[in-house]
Each structure stands twice: as structure tokens, then as C-alpha cells.
Amino acid sequence: MDETVAEYIRRTVLKIPRAEIKTMLQKWGFLSEAQLQTLNFHQIKDNISQEVVQLCEENSADIKQAAVLDIIYNHIYQNKKMWSVYQMKKSGEELECFDITDFKKKFKGRLRSALKNVTITFKEYEDNAIWIRVAWGTPYKKPNQYKPSYVVYHSQTPYVFICASVLKSNLPLLCQALIVASNYHDIREMELRSHSLDSLKDIVFKRYSQNFQTYCPKPLQGGNVEPESADIRIVQENRSEKERIHRLNWEVFGGGPQPKLEFAQYKLETMFKSDPKMGVLDKKEPFRCLVKFSSPHLLESLKSLAPAGMADAPLSPLLTCIPHKARNYFKIREKKGLFPESFVSP
Amino acid sequence: ENVDLQKTAFLLRKAWTLYSVTPLYRFHRARLRDYARLLSAFIAAEKQKGLAVEVGVELDIKVAVSSLADLRGSEQDQAAVLVQLSLRSRASSRNSEDKLVWLGWFCSVYGDDLSENLPEDFTCLPLFLTHGAESYTSMVGSWFQKTFDCCFRRLAISPLNLSWMVAMWAGCKLDRAASAVELVFSVPHLSQPLDISYAIHPEDAKALWDTVQKTPGEITQEEVDVFMDCLYAHFHRHFKIHLSAAKLVKVSTAVASAHCDGIVKILHSQYLLGVLMLLTELAISQIQ
Numbered sequence: 001m002d003e004t005v006a007e008y009i010r011r012t013v014l015k016i017p018r019a020e021i022k023t024m025l026q027k028w029g030f031l032s033e034a035q036l037q038t039l040n041f042h043q044i045k046d047n048i049s050q051e052v053v054q055l056c057e058e059n060s061a062d063i064k065q066a067a068v069l070d071i072i073y074n075h076i077y078q079n080k081k082m083w084s085v086y087q088m089k090k091s092g093e094e095l096e097c098f099d100i101t102d103f104k105k106k107f108k109g110r111l112r113s114a115l116k117n118v119t120i121t122f123k124e125y126e127d128n129a130i131w132i133r134v135a136w137g138t139p140y141k142k143p144n145q146y147k148p149s150y151v152v153y154h155s156q157t158p159y160v161f162i163c164a165s166v167l168k169s170n171l172p173l174l175c176q177a178l179i180v181a182s183n184y185h186d187i188r189e190m191e192l193r194s195h196s197l198d199s200l201k202d203i204v205f206k207r208y209s210q211n212f213q214t215y216c217p218k219p220l221q222g223g224n225v226e227p228e229s230a231d232i233r234i235v236q237e238n239r240s241e242k243e244r245i246h247r248l249n250w251e252v253f254g255g256g257p258q259p260k261l262e263f264a265q266y267k268l269e270t271m272f273k274s275d276p277k278m279g280v281l282d283k284k285e286p287f288r289c290l291v292k293f294s295s296p297h298l299l300e301s302l303k304s305l306a307p308a309g310m311a312d313a314p315l316s317p318l319l320t321c322i323p324h325k326a327r328n329y330f331k332i333r334e335k336k337g338l339f340p341e342s343f344v345s346p
Numbered sequence: 347e348n349v350d351l352q353k354t355a356f357l358l359r360k361a362w363t364l365y366s367v368t369p370l371y372r373f374h375r376a377r378l379r380d381y382a383r384l385l386s387a388f389i390a391a392e393k394q395k396g397l398a399v400e401v402g403v404e405l406d407i408k409v410a411v412s413s414l415a416d417l418r419g420s421e422q423d424q425a426a427v428l429v430q431l432s433l434r435s436r437a438s439s440r441n442s443e444d445k446l447v448w449l450g451w452f453c454s455v456y457g458d459d460l461s462e463n464l465p466e467d468f469t470c471l472p473l474f475l476t477h478g479a480e481s482y483t484s485m486v487g488s489w490f491q492k493t494f495d496c497c498f499r500r501l502a503i504s505p506l507n508l509s510w511m512v513a514m515w516a517g518c519k520l521d522r523a524a525s526a527v528e529l530v531f532s533v534p535h536l537s538q539p540l541d542i543s544y545a546i547h548p549e550d551a552k553a554l555w556d557t558v559q560k561t562p563g564e565i566t567q568e569e570v571d572v573f574m575d576c577l578y579a580h581f582h583r584h585f586k587i588h589l590s591a592a593k594l595v596k597v598s599t600a601v602a603s604a605h606c607d608g609i610v611k612i613l614h615s616q617y618l619l620g621v622l623m624l625l626t627e628l629a630i631s632q633i634q
Contacts, residue, residue: 266584268584270584272550272554272576272580273580273583274576274579283550283553287546287547287550287554287580288546288547288550289544289545289546289547289550289580290526290543290545291542291543291544291545291581291584291585292542292543292545293540293541293542294540294541294542294543295538295539295540295541296538296539297538298538298540300537300538301533301536301537301538301539301540302540303537304536304537304538305533305536305540305587308533308535308536309588309591310533310536310587310588310591310592311585311586311587311588312586312587312588314586315585315586316584316585316586316587318584318585319585332584
């Protein structure tokens with residue numbers, strides 16, 4: 001077995017938390033159950049990984065098998081990576097049947113015709129997700145297994161999720177291979193990025209609870225507004241305002257859990273407007289700002305701003321449009337003409 | 347205000363943790379070498395007691411205490427005092443270079459408010475800035491407290507003071523390309539905490555400040571309020587969020603950056619004394 005493969009397997013096993021190693025090796029399926037029984041999982045990880053490498057040596061593992069183990073690790077710990085979303089476009093209305101073998105063949109073919117040294121690995125999962133791992137080399141160097149790109153493609157949709165890795169120069173080639181393999185004619189990057197792959201899927205596949213404008217239900221009984229006190233001398237101030245905020249929030253965000261995003265960024269190129277009496281800035285050029293919102297769960301925290309008194313209800317459409325516009329990077333310019341107060345987001 | 351740029355270069359681009367210090371009793375500038383030796387012995391003793399963790403080769407802490415004559419505002423100010431802690435490995439007998447591990451300096455820039463009515467035995471250096479491990483800060487602070495009967499307190503910077511800083515610094519004229527004027531807000535008491543970074547192009551921030559400030563060289567609370575209100579209003583127009591209700595925790599400009607926990611970075615030598623003057627004032631109000 002090649003020492004670089006041995007080292008790669010050793011390092012991959014080291015990344016796995018000790019309690020998970022056995023399950024992950026079983027999922028991998030490269031080592032037999034009998035071989036796994038010989039492993040002592042109660043020693044320090046250094047020793048465990050050495051023993052695993054020895055067993056892989058017995059089975060003559062090559063880089064292809066090692067790459068599959070890497071995919072399995074990254075599938076389970078997918079939230080450690082930053083994912084970008086790409087959308088593919090078809091030229092016509094042809095609804096072709098998706099053929100996985102054809103896809104793989106075309107993908108590999110396109111990449112290999114441009115770059116001799118690449119390691120390409122596929123793994124399919126039950127939710128129709130195809131995971132693709134690509135390790136990139138150059139005409140003169142073997143592929144760097146430690147900085148691969150990962151692609152997740154749901155074949156029933158035009159969406160691809162990419163964790164590009166540091167080697168951004170390979171991105172155009174990767175995109176090309178994807179559209180060739182999937183019979184689309186164009187691909188574009190959406191302004192949507194997050195660590196939570198599932199949340200990105202929720203947003204583009206519209207799997208989160210949305211609210212549809214035509215349906216106006218009554219707010220949930222006993223919702224977020226505090227219950228009446230037994231003492232009639234205690235009166236809820238602003239009760240109707242609180243209910244109004246709660247209802248507006250419900251209309252915008254829906255009743256269910258929000259997709260999990262960590263940040264939203266707005267590049268503002270709008271004019272600075274103020275009361276002329278204040279005698280301040282009155283430039284003809286935009287007031288250039290960059291605003292970034294961050295939170296462990298951004299949409300939930302935005303949802304709680306109005307009830308907390310920190311924001312007006314309804315919340316600004318710049319914020320509430322995030323899930324249904326499927327983006328968290330925005331460039332906002334002033335809209336000229338009829339409605340000077342509204343914004344254009346190109 | 348001619349500060350030797352070479353000598354003070356080490357102050358720039360470091361994150362300094364701020365403390366206020368009450369006046370030092372019977373501190374004599376002639377005895378700086380003695381103080382260095384005493385502090386060194388104190389630190390060695392503390393380490394013997396096991397308060398500092400050491401692995402492997404025994405390491406010597408070398409202490410240097412010096413005076414920075416130029417680092418002061420007026421003649422009434424005491425010159426700054428610098429304490430440096432370096433690590434010298436005993437294992438190598440040659441004169442291998444000492445590794446600087448901790449820096450701390452006392453200063454006063456236009457600190458007349460405090461020094462005016464002090465009896466002679468007291469030395470007034472109300473601002474203390476440190477860079478390096480907390481364990482060393484603690485040891486140095488303890489020694490000074492014991493030796494000069496003074497009291498150290500972490501200097502917190504309120505949102506009010508942060509807004510003064512950002513308004514002042516946004517208006518500074520800079521000869522080279524400046525970085526953005528950034529305000530960082532925190533909204534902790536939500537179901538999920540939210541941080542908001544609001545960064546403004548430095549030219550636009552300066553243009554705004556220039557129309558707000560009425561008298562050059564003078565800044566009033568009202569002007570700072572107008573500046574901040576303008577920024578809040580612009581933000582509200584877009585996001586419908588009342589930024590004024592959030593907690594301002596950090597401001598950052600090309601001149602300097604400051605965090606509410608009392609951590610400051612000075613980025614531009616031109617405004618070094620100006621920043622120190624502001625910090626001295628904060629330290630003095632914390633003492634009084």
C-alpha cells in the first residue's frame with residue numbers, strides 16, 4: 001500500500017471522535033466485521049489509527065477507498081464546512097430521465113480531459129443526494145488529497161451545493177463538468193452561503209414552513225402574548241400592539257422552525273437622507289456601508305426582534321426575504337423613480 | 347506634541363488591555379533598576395509557589411523597567427514608565443536572544459485633573475496598558491500594589507464613550523487610504539443572540555462628521571449624538587431595527603479600535619497622544 005494512502009487514512013481516522021470510529025468504519029465497509037473485532041477502541045486514537053492502517057494494508061487499500069472514508073466523514077460532519085449554492089439552468093423543456101451511470105461517466109470524462117491528475121469519488125445517499133469528492137492535482141503533481149472539493153447534487157433538482165476548498169481556480173472546471181454531466185447548459189452561483197447544508201436545502205427546496213398571503217389564520221391560542229393575570233388590577237398594556245406584532249411575525253415567518261443560517265450581509269449603496277433642518281450631509285453620492293448580521297440561528301433571532309421591542313413590525317423586507325429569495329448576500333441600491341423609499345437588490 | 351516615532355512604534359497595532367491605577371506612593375524614578383530586580387525576584391518567588399506552569403527547561407524571567415520621556419502630554423504629566431518581561435532560557439549558555447513575553451506601561455497624557463492636588467509623595471500615572479498573558483499581568487499588578495500602595499481596576503468603556511471615540515476618530519484626517527469605520531453591536535437578550543456589524547466607508551463617515559461638527563478642534567456631546575443618530579436613522583430606514591436599543595460593544599477606525607471590555611488598539615502614530623489623552627481621561631473618571 002502506498003505510504004501516502006496510509007498516511008491519509010491515518011489522518012482521516014484521527015479526525016473522527018473516538019466513540020464514532022467503529023460506526024464509521026462499519027459504514028465504510030472496507031474492513032470486514034472480523035477485522036473490526038480485532039481493533040481495540042479503548043486505546044488512544046494514535047494507536048487506533050495505526051491499527052486501522054495496518055488492517056487496510058492487509059486489504060491493499062488504495063486512494064479510491066480512502067476517499068470514500070473521507071466522504072463518509074464529511075457527510076456526517078457536513079456542518080464543519082462552508083457551503084455555497086449553485087443553480088443550473090436547462091435550455092429547453094426536455095425532461096430527461098436521470099441516469100446515474102451516465103452522469104458519473106460524463107463528469108469524470110469532462111474533468112479528466114482537462115486535468116490528468118484528479119481523484120474523483122462518488123457516493124449516493126438515500127435522500128437522492130449524490131456526494132462527489134474531487135482532489136485536484138496539476139499536470140506535474142499528484143492530487144492534493146487534503147484539500148478536496150465536495151459537491152452535493154440532488155438529481156431531481158437544478159441545485160448543487162459546493163464546498164470549494166481553497167483551490168478556487170478549479171471552480172470553473174468543476175462547474176463545467178457538472179453541467180455537462182447533468183445535461184444543463186448554464187450554472188450560476190447564488191448569493192447564499194451557510195455551514196448548515198440542511199438549512200440551505202430547506203431554503204432552496206422550500207421545505208421550511210412558509211406562509212402564503214392568501215391564507216390568514218387566527219394566531220395560535222395562547223401564542224407568545226402573556227396570559228391574563230388573575231388579578232383584575234393588573235392590566236396588559238399595549239396588549240393589542242403585542243398581538244399585532246405577533247400576528248405580523250406569524251404572517252412573515254410562519255409557525256414552524258426557520259432554516260438555520262449564521263449570517264446575512266448587505267452592501268448598501270443608497271443615499272443618505274436626513275431632515276434638512278439638521279443641516280447634515282446632503283451628498284449626491286451614495287453613503288457606502290457594509291452591514292453584517294451574525295447569530296447562531298439568524299432567522300430565529302430576527303424573528304424575535306420585534307416582540308423584544310428592538311424593531312418595528314413588520315420587519316424590513318430586506319431581512320424577511322432571505323428564505324424565499326434564497327440569498328444571504330445582498331447589494332442594495334436606491335430605486336429611482338416612483339418609489340424613492342424602496343430598494344433594488346440586483 | 348513631538349513623539350519619537352521610532353521609540354513608540356512598539357505601541358502601535360497591539361491589543362492593549364486597559365486599567366486605571368490610583369497614584370503610586372513613594373515611586374522614585376531614580377530607582378527603576380532596583381524595582382526591576384525586586385519585581386524579578388517577586389516573580390521568581392511566585393513561580394516557585396507554583397502559580398505559573400512550567401514545562402521542560404527552566405526559564406528565567408528578565409525584568410526591565412524604563413522611563414519613556416516623550417510619552418506624556420504636558421510638562422505636568424509624569425513621563426510614562428515601561429515594564430518589559432522577557433524569557434531567557436538557561437539551557438543555552440550563549441547570549442541567545444531574549445523573547446519578549448509581556449509588556450506593560452503606565453502613562454498620563456494631560457492628566458492634570460488628578461495630579462493637580464496631590465501631595466508630593468504621590469506619582470500620578472492613571473492609565474496602565476498591558477499586552478501578554480494574564481498571569482504575568484496579575485503578578486506585576488500585585489507587586490506594584492504591594493510596593494506602592496496603589497489599586498488597579500479594569501477599565502470598562504461605556505457605549506457613550508465608544509460613540510465619542512468613533513465620532514472623533516472618524517473625523518480624523520489621514521494621509522493614506524483608511525480602513526472602514528465600523529461599529530459592532532450586540533443584542534444579547536433574544537432567543538438567539540445577534541451581532542450586527544455596521545461598517546461605513548471612511549470617506550463617507552468623515553464627510554458626515556464634517557457636516558455635523560460646527561467648531562473645528564472642539565467636540566460637543568450634542569454633535570456626537572447627532573452623528574450617531576444619523577447612523578442609526580440610516581440603518582433604521584433600511585432594516586426597521588432600532589440600533590440605538592442595541593449594545594455598542596466595539597468601534598474600529600483607521601486611527602484606533604476600542605472594545606467595551608477595555609481593550610484598545612492604536613493604529614496610527616499621528617493620533618497616538620490624542621487617543622492616550624482620551625483614555626487617560628477615562629481612567630481618571632474611573633478613579634474619582
